Amino acid sequence: MVNKPIKWLFVEIDIDSYEHFSFDLWMTIIRSNPQFKPKRTVLLKEYFDIDKNVEEIDRVIRHYDNLFNIISEKTGNHIEREEVFFLIIASLGKDIQGISVDDLRGFFMRSDKLFIENIPRIIWKDIDQLLKKIKEKEKTASILSNTAFIYGDSLRKVLRQLELEQYFSFMIFSDEIGMSKPNIKIFEYLYKKTQELRPLHRSQIIHIGDNKIADQNGALSYGMNAKLVKF
Known part of the structure; x- marks a missing residue:
């Protein structure tokens, strides 16, 4: 019997097909508080x-x-x-x-x-359930996010307050490494970080985000899988 991908809100993700799940942050998991x-x-x-x-x-x-x-x-x-x-x-x-x-x-x-x-709002409403399922299956997840006016140290605090930090093995923010998506080097850095957890092939990693250029094209250009989401 073939397992069907689980549909998380409007996003179908086959957890069993991948070993590591990289997530964009802005407009994928959170959006700015309107205040x-x-x-x-x-x-x-x-x-x-x-x-x-x-x-x-x-x-x-x-x-x-x-x-x-x-x-x-x-x-x-x-x-x-x-x-x-x-x-x-x-x-x-x-x-x-x-x-x-x-x-x-x-x-x-x-x-x-x-x-x-004025903490950001979660827009992927069942993201905690998806992350919990990834962890239960002994797979791993991370954040890969471009930062502009808000830097990584503040975003880590936000994810802690939203009780999501615990699900991520590591977080990569552009202000901390001097590179932005879709630069192939930032996906290479992501790959190296996954290797510190356990040996994986690029095809076992999927990057999930809302931006076709930065997220989808960037991941695919490095040989990873990609999933484009829009909320």
Whole structure:
């Protein structure tokens, strides 16, 4: 008798066909809390005394967020958030000569605190059941995520609060290794991390994410399996 893939919400995943499950994070497992970004916009305005309304500031933040996601996908390199925010602040009419990297880091400390206080929402509603089943079958799972304005240390705290951290053998964030999906080197790094757990062939690994370029094409180009999900 052939086992059919289990359908988790709208996603069919045949757990028995793979030994390691790599998951994207943003828009695959979680999405931003709708209260966070407006609060971050107000914080940016007040912290740097920006003489623009919050709607204009929000528009500029979204523009550069989207732009740098595209650049990261095309180059495969991680772009430091300090660089992005210097451009954002300059675009909003502030003279960045008077703003130091330490000033920005002070802003990020407060922004990260807001992020944790306004914790992201889980969008893959039965992800805990899927991860539990993977663990029960003595298989392994990990996170492989590009990061832009929110870095890996804060995302680990979020997964801990959401009681999901326990299911992942390791987590890879682009800000911590200087590479972004779909760079083949980041999938090579993922493969090396799985080998530290136990010997596996690339065909025994599946990467699951929402982005066709970064997740699906990136994994397939390295010889892994891929599953595209949309919620």
